[in-house]
Amino acid sequence: AQKITQTQPGMFVQEKEAVTLDCTYDTSDPSYGLFWYKQPSSGEMIFLIYQGSYDQQNATEGRYSLNFQKARKSANLVISASQLGDSAMYFCAMREDGGSYIPTFGRGTSLIVHP
Amino acid sequence: NAGVTQTPKFRVLKTGQSMTLLCAQDMNHEYMYWYRQDPGMGLRLIHYSVGEGTTAKGEVPDGYNVSRLKKQNFLLGLESAAPSQTSVYFCASSREADYEQYFGPGTRLTVT
Numbered sequence: 278a279q280k281i282t283q284t285q286p287g288m289f290v291q292e293k294e295a296v297t298l299d300c301t302y303d304t305s306d307p308s309y310g311l312f313w314y315k316q317p318s319s320g321e322m323i324f325l326i327y328q329g330s331y332d333q334q335n336a337t338e339g340r341y342s343l344n345f346q347k348a349r350k351s352a353n354l355v356i357s358a359s360q361l362g363d364s365a366m367y368f369c370a371m372r373e374d375g376g377s378y379i380p381t382f383g384r385g386t387s388l389i390v391h392p
Numbered sequence: 393n394a395g396v397t398q399t400p401k402f403r404v405l406k407t408g409q410s411m412t413l414l415c416a417q418d419m420n421h422e423y424m425y426w427y428r429q430d431p432g433m434g435l436r437l438i439h440y441s442v443g444e445g446t447t448a449k450g451e452v453p454d455g456y457n458v459s460r461l462k463k464q465n466f467l468l469g470l471e472s473a474a475p476s477q478t479s480v481y482f483c484a485s486s487r488e489a490d491y492e493q494y495f496g497p498g499t500r501l502t503v504t
Contacts, residue, residue: 286432310490322435322482322495368434378489379425379450384434 280304281369281383288388290359297344298354298386300369308374311352313343316366316385325367328352359390394418398483398496405473405503413468413499415483423486424466425450425493426458428479435482441466442489473503 282301290296302311313325328336328343336343344353352371356363366387370380399414415424422443427435427450437450441460455477457469466485470477480500484493 312492314493314495320480320498322484322493324492324494327492370435372490374490377448379437379440380493381437382427382435384432 279383280373280381281371283367283369283383283386285386286384288386290356290388290390292361292390292392293358295355295357296359296388298356298367298369298388300352300354300383302350302352302369302371304350304371304373306373306375310372310374310380311343311345312370312372312380313341313352313354314368314370314382315363316368317362318365322368326354356388361390361392364388364390396483396485396494396496398481398499400499401497402500403502405470405501407474407503409473410469410471411473411501412470413481413483413501415466415468415485415496416464417466417485417494418464419485419487419494420463421485421487421494422463423489424460425484425486426456426466426468427482427484428452428477429482429498430479438468438481473501475503477501478503 309330311328315323342355366385369383372380425440426438439458444463483496486493
C-alpha cells in the first residue's frame with residue numbers, strides 16, 4: 278500500500294487565486310514528518326515546507342501553508358495568490374521516525390497557473 | 393556554496409555497458425540519497441547513506457551499487473545497464489534524517 282497518496286494528477290488555477298494540493302498519508306508511527314517539494318520544468322527539486330506530527334500549529338512559509346489534519350491523515354498544501362512561476366510538479370513526502378527516517382514520496386501533482 | 397552537484401547531466405549507454413554517476417555536496421551533510429524518477433512514479437529511493445563509509449538499500453536497489461568513501465561524495469554505479477534503467481536520477485543530501493533534503497539537478501540516463 279502506498280504510504281503517500283496524491284490523488285490529483287493535474288490541477289489548474291487562475292493567477293492570483295488560491296489552490297489546494299491534496300496529500301494523504303498512511304502510518305501507524307506516532308512521530309513523523311511531512312514535506313512538500315516543488316519541481317519546476319527545469320527539473321530541480323525545491324523544498325517548500327515541513328510539518329512535524331507533534332506541531333500544534335499548521336506550518337506556513339510565505340505564500341505556502343500546510344493544512345494538517347492529523348485525524349484524517351491529510352497534509353494538504355495551500356498556495357495563496359498563485360503566480361505563473363508556481364506552475365510545476367508538487368510532491369508530498371513523509372518521514373516515519375520509528376523506521377529508517379528516510380522520506381517516502383508521493384507520485385506528485387502537476388499544477389498549471391493560467392494568466 | 394554549490395550545494396549538491398551531479399555529474400554527468402546526460403548520458404546514453406548501450407545495454408550491458410557500465411557507468412558511475414557522481415554526486416557531491418559541500419554542506420557537510422551526513423545523509424545522502426540516490427533516487428530515480430520515472431513518469432507517473434514520483435521519486436523512488438535506490439540507495440542511501442547515513443554517513444561516510446555507510447550505505448543502505450532503498451526501495452529499488454537491484455542493478456545498482458553505491459559507495460561513500462568520502463563524506464562529500466556519493467557514487468552510484470550501474471555494472472551492466474539495462475533499458476529498464478532509463479530514467480532521471482537525482483542525488484540529495486540532508487543534514488540529518490529529519491531535515492529537508494537538498495537535491496542535485498539530476499542526470500538523464502538513456503539505455504538503448
